[in-house]
Amino acid sequence: NAGVTQTPKFRILKIGQSMTLQCTQDMNHNYMYWYRQDPGMGLKLIYYSVGAGITDKGEVPNGYNVSRSTTEDFPLRLELAAPSQTSVYFCASSYHGPRGNSPLHFGNGTRLTVT
Amino acid sequence: QKEVEQNSGPLSVPEGAIASLNCTYSDRGSQSFFWYRQYSGKSPELIMFIYSNGDKEDGRFTAQLNKASQYVSLLIRDSQPSDSATYLCAVNEGTSYDKVIFGPGTSLSVIP
Numbered sequence: 128n129a130g131v132t133q134t135p136k137f138r139i140l141k142i143g144q145s146m147t148l149q150c151t152q153d154m155n156h157n158y159m160y161w162y163r164q165d166p167g168m169g170l171k172l173i174y175y176s177v178g179a180g181i182t183d184k185g186e187v188p189n190g191y192n193v194s195r196s197t198t199e200d201f202p203l204r205l206e207l208a209a210p211s212q213t214s215v216y217f218c219a220s221s222y223h224g225p226r227g228n229s230p231l232h233f234g235n236g237t238r239l240t241v242t
Numbered sequence: 243q244k245e246v247e248q249n250s251g252p253l254s255v256p257e258g259a260i261a262s263l264n265c266t267y268s269d270r271g272s273q274s275f276f277w278y279r280q281y282s283g284k285s286p287e288l289i290m291f292i293y294s295n296g297d298k299e300d301g302r303f304t305a306q307l308n309k310a311s312q313y314v315s316l317l318i319r320d321s322q323p324s325d326s327a328t329y330l331c332a333v334n335e336g337t338s339y340d341k342v343i344f345g346p347g348t349s350l351s352v353i354p
Binding site for chain 2: 158160162168169170171172175177183185186217224225226228230231233234235236
């Protein structure tokens with residue numbers, strides 16, 4: 128099994144450009160999450176989803192959008208990129224979610240620079 | 243805004259010693275608590291989870307939970323240089339149970 132796959136691994140954007148960070152998992156997990164991690168900091172939750180068709184905001188949703196049309200895919204859309212969105216983005220999935228004490232399985236991350 | 247706090251460190255311990263990592267959380271309704279380890283430049287990986295008050299042991303790792311005091315800790319016995327990493331505490335929110343938020347992490351350095 129591939130687990131959680133994120134693409135691209137690296138990306139440089141110019142201010143004002145848009146892009147979609149891809150995340151797909153092959154573990155049939157219902158719960159999926161997007162986090163960002165700034166240098167030397169912890170993870171901040173951007174958006175999460177408890178199943179196909181259901182998404183909800185996390186701690187830092189401004190400037191981002193998500194969709195969950197299938198169980199496997201949870202893309203993160205950046206509109207009008209800003210330097211403050213320079214970060215490492217992690218996608219994660221979980222089978223039962225925290226209520227079922229299911230851990231998060233993380234992808235390898237996407238390192239995004241906005242200049 | 244619900245918060246999860248950790249000592250930022252860095253925490254330095256000699257090889258073979260016990261490393262103690264602490265985490266406090268603000269949401270009394272939180273039910274599930276996780277410890278992740280993150281090596282530099284890598285993704286977080288689960289060490290263990292705990293949801294009942296008391297201690298939970300897994301090999302050299304012991305998680306301790308005290309819901310009344312709203313803290314969770316991680317003890318690493320017989321610390322090894324390979325334990326040098328950042329340790330992240332994660333908690334689910336008490337109202338949005340499926341929302342998992344992280345603390346800032348504690349950097350641990352085990353000195354040979």
